[in-house]
Amino acid sequence: MLEFVFYNPTKIVFGKDQTYRIGEFIKEKKCLFLYGGGSIFKNGIYEKVVNSLKVAGKEWIEKGGVKPNPVLSFVYEAIEVARKEKVECILAVGGGSVIDTAKTVAAGYFYEGDVWDFFIKKAEIQEALPVYVVLTLAATGTEMNRYAVITNEKTRQKFNIDSDKVYPKVSILDPVNTYTVPKEQVAYGCVDAMLHLLEGYFTQSYPNTPIQDGFVETLVKVLIETTQRIFENPQDYDARANFMWATTLALNGLTTAGIGSFGFPNHIIAHSLSAFYDLPHGATLAIIFPAWLRYKFPEKSYRISKLGMAIFNDGEPEKVIEKLENFYSSIGVPTRLSQVKVPEEDLPALAENAYGFAKIRDLADYTPEVIIEILKLAK
Numbered sequence: 215m216l217e218f219v220f221y222n223p224t225k226i227v228f229g230k231d232q233t234y235r236i237g238e239f240i241k242e243k244k245c246l247f248l249y250g251g252g253s254i255f256k257n258g259i260y261e262k263v264v265n266s267l268k269v270a271g272k273e274w275i276e277k278g279g280v281k282p283n284p285v286l287s288f289v290y291e292a293i294e295v296a297r298k299e300k301v302e303c304i305l306a307v308g309g310g311s312v313i314d315t316a317k318t319v320a321a322g323y324f325y326e327g328d329v330w331d332f333f334i335k336k337a338e339i340q341e342a343l344p345v346y347v348v349l350t351l352a353a354t355g356t357e358m359n360r361y362a363v364i365t366n367e368k369t370r371q372k373f374n375i376d377s378d379k380v381y382p383k384v385s386i387l388d389p390v391n392t393y394t395v396p397k398e399q400v401a402y403g404c405v406d407a408m409l410h411l412l413e414g415y416f417t418q419s420y421p422n423t424p425i426q427d428g429f430v431e432t433l434v435k436v437l438i439e440t441t442q443r444i445f446e447n448p449q450d451y452d453a454r455a456n457f458m459w460a461t462t463l464a465l466n467g468l469t470t471a472g473i474g475s476f477g478f479p480n481h482i483i484a485h486s487l488s489a490f491y492d493l494p495h496g497a498t499l500a501i502i503f504p505a506w507l508r509y510k511f512p513e514k515s516y517r518i519s520k521l522g523m524a525i526f527n528d529g530e531p532e533k534v535i536e537k538l539e540n541f542y543s544s545i546g547v548p549t550r551l552s553q554v555k556v557p558e559e560d561l562p563a564l565a566e567n568a569y570g571f572a573k574i575r576d577l578a579d580y581t582p583e584v585i586i587e588i589l590k591l592a593k
């Protein structure tokens with residue numbers, strides 16, 4: 215194992231009916247309460263949160279309307295509101311899109327320049343408002359990590375920030391809140407968390423890491439099994455709970471500690487697909503990942519085989535990739551660019567776009583030529 219620093223200050227409050235406790239954990243008096251397109255009104259989460267805030271004597275300003283693949287223009291608006299109302303913290307009630315918006319607003323609040331500077335590494339986050347979370351969709355791991363992903367609609371860039379300052383202070387993880395998450399979002403969440411685990415597993419510079427490999431293999435297995443159970447019974451508490459905790463653990467720093475340097479090449483290409491066509495993150499990953507494995511074949515065949523043995527009890531590398539694709543198809547996720555109608559003539563522009571992000575994320579060996587090769591394997 216290589217040297218590492220593991221730091222994760224987010225307090226997790228996990229379990230059935232824990233939502234009513236959010237007010238008790240918020241130290242500040244006045245919050246900006248952010249949410250998405252309104253699912254929290256239909257499933258009763260809004261009421262639970264508001265009751266908790268009232269009991270705790272909090273004040274808040276609400277701003278809804280965060281859209282999936284959240285955008286920079288909304289962030290600017292929310293920063294304005296936060297400043298005008300002099301809020302002291304941000305409360306995010308939603309999935310990754312709402313939480314990432316909250317983190318970005320929290321960081322932008324104190325910054326006099328353009329908050330996008332943090333995404334293009336022109337400036338570093340020095341200070342951020344505290345962020346509190348009630349998670350309603352298990353997928354991204356943002357509830358316990360240092361990242362936030364936002365799309366700049368003007369430049370068509372889907373980039374991320376990466377800072378210790380944006381870890382949420384407290385995240386409530388109540389599996390019951392995810393009972394109403396539709397199957398397609400469960401499937402996207404499954405693929406997303408799986409890739410958070412597998413990007414590190416396949417790109418790590420130091421491969422002799424039995425603890426980390428074991429975490430990854432177990433979590434991937436749990437994700438597959440619980441997704442299937444949730445599909446059969448959306449109110450299976452045990453499946454929702456295990457799925458939720460697996461998605462959080464998949465990107466909280468634990469599984470990559472000690473593996474040396476690693477990258478997120480699949481995410482970089484996938485983000486360009488979302489930036490161009492507003493496709494769900496999980497769908498773009500399911501399209502890119504099998505192609506990336508084929509591009510990296512046979513260099514990665516030992517690890518493909520190792521993973522296959524752990525999750526499918528099959529160590530034949532080609533078959534493992536096929537089984538992975540079959541699993542994605544079985545849960546209704548696309549695995550080809552043609553299924554989401556990406557025209558072939560867009561590939562050069564997509565590759566250029568992804569290369570721009572790759573350079574910022576220290577993956578400059580993913581040149582436009584390499585990315586086009588991968589995209590062609592995903593046709």
Ligand code: NZQ
Pocket residue numbers: 249250251252253254257280281282283284308309310311312314350351352353354355356359361362363391392393394395396399402403406465481495
């Ligand atoms: O907007 P509402 O009405 O709330 O509906 C949402 C949205 O339509 C719905 N939903 C959420 N909770 C629900 C629910 N519907 C019914 N019942 C509930 N309990 O689900 C839809 C998708 O929500 P969204 O937040 O967009 O999904 P997700 O959590 O998958 O977040 C995806 C975003 O996170 C980014 C992705 O790129 C994408 O922009 N990521 C963030 C990461 C991070 N910060 O660490 C890492 C990931 O790699 C990823 O890039």
Ligand code: ZN
Pocket residue numbers: 354406407409410481495
């Ligand atoms: Zn992801």
